[in-house]
Amino acid sequence: MKNILIYGASGHAKMIVDIIQKNNTHNFLGFIDSYKPINEDVYGFKVLGNLELLPSLIKKFDIDGIVIGIGNNDTRLLAYKNIIDVAPNLKFIPIVHPSAILANDIIIPEGTVVMPGAIVNANAKVGKFCLLNTKSSLGHDSIMSDFSSLASGATIGGNVKIGFCSTICLSASVAQNTTIGDYTTIGGASLVLKSIGDHKLAFGVPINTIKDKKASSKILVKKVPYAS
Numbered sequence: 001m002k003n004i005l006i007y008g009a010s011g012h013a014k015m016i017v018d019i020i021q022k023n024n025t026h027n028f029l030g031f032i033d034s035y036k037p038i039n040e041d042v043y044g045f046k047v048l049g050n051l052e053l054l055p056s057l058i059k060k061f062d063i064d065g066i067v068i069g070i071g072n073n074d075t076r077l078l079a080y081k082n083i084i085d086v087a088p089n090l091k092f093i094p095i096v097h098p099s100a101i102l103a104n105d106i107i108i109p110e111g112t113v114v115m116p117g118a119i120v121n122a123n124a125k126v127g128k129f130c131l132l133n134t135k136s137s138l139g140h141d142s143i144m145s146d147f148s149s150l151a152s153g154a155t156i157g158g159n160v161k162i163g164f165c166s167t168i169c170l171s172a173s174v175a176q177n178t179t180i181g182d183y184t185t186i187g188g189a190s191l192v193l194k195s196i197g198d199h200k201l202a203f204g205v206p207i208n209t210i211k212d213k214k215a216s217s218k219i220l221v222k223k224v225p226y227a228s
């Protein structure tokens with residue numbers, strides 16, 4: 001089995017460790033984390049080093065790939081950018097919990113994490129570095145653009161497009177045939193019945209508050225192409 005690391009050592013990263021152990025397809029060695037001390041124990045594994053040490057750790061431990069264990073989209077995007085700066089040849093391993101239900105045609109591309117009980121229905125497209133958290137669902141013919149995420153319990157109808165780096169928060173629902181713009185956040189337990197543009201924070205049932213978000217994440221933009 002090939003050796004892999006997780007970038008980040010939070011609660012989200014622990015869930016990824018659990019999936020790697022259940023799938024038993026890769027040998028998980030430890031975490032890369034710039035905020036925790038080296039050798040700290042997290043969920044039975046060590047923090048092996050920080051971003052700066054990553055290139056030497058790749059050589060030392062014959063590392064094949066890494067999983068970005070970060071739930072926040074903007075932070076995951078920044079982590080991706082930082083990793084490819086220091087380790088351009090490292091693979092980003094997709095992670096799928098064995099209880100996830102994927103239609104036969106679904107491909108989970110590099111960097112994407114699919115948590116327990118998530119569902120992806122027929123002809124949906126899941127982008128790179130996405131997160132489908134616990135018991136979220138993506139409807140038929142829908143698209144999750146790169147670096148977007150569904151929080152636990154989010155429900156997406158058929159033929160919906162979720163934009164680059166956008167977040168659908170806990171238990172929110174998005175009706176069929178709508179579009180969520182880039183860098184937009186739909187608040188927890190909200191109901192989206194109409195399309196929403198870029199850089200918005202929106203919530204309500206149905207959505208009744210729409211604010212403009214700070215466009216700080218624009219500086220991080222380095223779009224990666226959809227998986228075909």
Ligand SMILES: CC(=O)SCCNC(=O)CCNC(=O)[C@H](O)C(C)(C)COP(=O)(O)OP(=O)(O)OC[C@H]1O[C@@H](n2cnc3c(N)ncnc32)[C@H](O)[C@@H]1OP(=O)(O)O
Binds near residue numbers: 151168
């Ligand atoms: C495994 C996991 O842990 S997955 C975790 C995933 N996390 C989430 O999904 C986070 C969910 N969080 C939310 O939905 C947040 O409310 C956000 C991100 C939409 C907005 O957060 P903020 O911008 O910080 O909004 P803030 O908390 O300042 O609230 C501003 C006002 O809007 C209201 N508000 C915020 N979000 C919502 C919402 N989803 N529905 C209704 N009202 C809301 C607040 O009650 C507050 O009202 P007040 O001024 O009368 O007190």
